[in-house]
Amino acid sequence: MSLLSVAGVTKRFGGVVANRAVSFDVAPGELVGVIGPNGAGKSTLFEIITGFYRPDAGEVRLDGARLTGLAPDVICRRGIARTFQKLRPFQGLTVLDNVMVGALTRTRDVRHARARARELVGTVGLADKAQAHARTLSTGQRKRLELARALATEPRILLLDEVTGGVDQRTIPDLVRLVRELHAGGLTLLVIEHNMRVITAVAQRIVALHLGEVIADGPPDAVARDPRVVEAYLGRAYVP
Amino acid sequence: MRALAPAVFFGCAALATVVVRDAFFLDSVVLILIWGTAAAAWNVAGGYAGQISLGHSAFFGIGAYAAALVVTGWDASPWLGLGLGALIAMAIGLVIGYLSNRLRGPYFVLATIAFSQVLLIVGSRWRGFTAGSEGIPVPFRPGFWTLGIADKRVWVWILLGLALLAYLVGLYLERARRGYQLVAVREDEDAALSLGVPARWLKVAAICVSAALTAACGALWAQYVGFVDPFYVFSVDLSIRFALAAIIGGLGTALGPFLGAALVTTVETFLRAQFGGIGGELVGIYLIVYGCALIVMVRWVPQGLVGWVRERLARGALGRAAP
Numbered sequence: 001m002s003l004l005s006v007a008g009v010t011k012r013f014g015g016v017v018a019n020r021a022v023s024f025d026v027a028p029g030e031l032v033g034v035i036g037p038n039g040a041g042k043s044t045l046f047e048i049i050t051g052f053y054r055p056d057a058g059e060v061r062l063d064g065a066r067l068t069g070l071a072p073d074v075i076c077r078r079g080i081a082r083t084f085q086k087l088r089p090f091q092g093l094t095v096l097d098n099v100m101v102g103a104l105t106r107t108r109d110v111r112h113a114r115a116r117a118r119e120l121v122g123t124v125g126l127a128d129k130a131q132a133h134a135r136t137l138s139t140g141q142r143k144r145l146e147l148a149r150a151l152a153t154e155p156r157i158l159l160l161d162e163v164t165g166g167v168d169q170r171t172i173p174d175l176v177r178l179v180r181e182l183h184a185g186g187l188t189l190l191v192i193e194h195n196m197r198v199i200t201a202v203a204q205r206i207v208a209l210h211l212g213e214v215i216a217d218g219p220p221d222a223v224a225r226d227p228r229v230v231e232a233y234l235g236r237a238y239v240p
Numbered sequence: 241m242r243a244l245a246p247a248v249f250f251g252c253a254a255l256a257t258v259v260v261r262d263a264f265f266l267d268s269v270v271l272i273l274i275w276g277t278a279a280a281a282w283n284v285a286g287g288y289a290g291q292i293s294l295g296h297s298a299f300f301g302i303g304a305y306a307a308a309l310v311v312t313g314w315d316a317s318p319w320l321g322l323g324l325g326a327l328i329a330m331a332i333g334l335v336i337g338y339l340s341n342r343l344r345g346p347y348f349v350l351a352t353i354a355f356s357q358v359l360l361i362v363g364s365r366w367r368g369f370t371a372g373s374e375g376i377p378v379p380f381r382p383g384f385w386t387l388g389i390a391d392k393r394v395w396v397w398i399l400l401g402l403a404l405l406a407y408l409v410g411l412y413l414e415r416a417r418r419g420y421q422l423v424a425v426r427e428d429e430d431a432a433l434s435l436g437v438p439a440r441w442l443k444v445a446a447i448c449v450s451a452a453l454t455a456a457c458g459a460l461w462a463q464y465v466g467f468v469d470p471f472y473v474f475s476v477d478l479s480i481r482f483a484l485a486a487i488i489g490g491l492g493t494a495l496g497p498f499l500g501a502a503l504v505t506t507v508e509t510f511l512r513a514q515f516g517g518i519g520g521e522l523v524g525i526y527l528i529v530y531g532c533a534l535i536v537m538v539r540w541v542p543q544g545l546v547g548w549v550r551e552r553l554a555r556g557a558l559g560r561a562a563p
Binding site: 073076081090105150151153218 | 415416417420421423427428430431432433434435436437438439440448
């Protein structure tokens, strides 16, 4: 039984087809990577799963229940949380308050939410920044903040858009370790990632998109060697 | 400290009824409370929810007209008019709230201005219903139920009640779940949605509460002043006055709008006394001061008086904690 199921999702923007009949499943406890060159339709797919875009065809189901057509906030309460590729922390709020907004989706009690938020701020390694305003954080710290905020909504599946993008090389291993720990703790994850080394190391399965279509779906090393994936990234000349 | 400042502010207003006999001074206290409450009401939508409106005079005018028309037309209590005005304002708040989900930023601001100007035309031209551009004199019938109150000290107490209500709404938003969520919507609506915050209906609810409180201010103002002039109650000037007091005092703070209103009203009264009067050439100088104050605040103290003081205190506390 799959936890998340994407079936025949198509999305057009005028004449451009961003997603064409995209289908794949994510099983409970799985960590699935989504790769593809720029413009492959990865982010559009995330926007559709989280309800920010409505697909022209196809549907998304969570544990068998149809999500397509629901508003983003309802989808979050159903159990899908996300981070944004272009980070969107609440700039004027402190780190703790940012995470509290997520926690308050699951509890009405502000004190309880604060305690939960403090815990998660520690989990992502921002304990010493809890009272700092989000706008004062570095990119790596903002990524951690978005992660904590999304986790606070107690998702059944977490969608990460570009975990390591825009982060300096020394910070990448820390973020990767954090994602691994979350997965080891039982969380199901769907992760968009540009860094092939990172994604082949953490993902159990990879879905490759190219020009809006799924061109490969399987174990990381198989997908990385797939001629169609190599061609999509490097061009026909590099296909062995 | 947090509890002290509001206690001092509202305590002073209450104390004024006991120690002050000067009508001019009491009049100033009444006006500060009216404008402070209206600014606090504006702050619910503009400060906490980030829905900047420059058409809130529409709600103020609706309250003023409702109270006046209920008295002149139905011969009923202005309190009924206050309730009716608040209900009508809430209904219109639903429409404005709907617009806030369609229009963002400057387009929303323009829509609110247009809305108040439509009501100005209705108020000044629909003679059969509103008495048109001459306005409505509110008959003075002595008594609490009819709000025919000559003693300004009683007015201070009545307005203090409404002011405290508006302050408590702000306090609730500073501390409660819905307040955190509303501020998240202001900071980034899409991020808030992604975290499960029901952004759309929260914004509508904030605008409705803001509208009802503003209408209540308008109703009491009409009874206090005794005259409703469409060109005043539906003016953009009035909308700017609410927004300005909230911005100067501190957006998204419970006490800020009251402090802002106290400052703006005091300065305005002083300038009018200094430069106004018959034959005065500088009658409108307070408008120039408004404009300058707005520029200075937005450029150098965007967090407002309350935010500024809080920052100083936080820095002081950090300074003491450091070795």
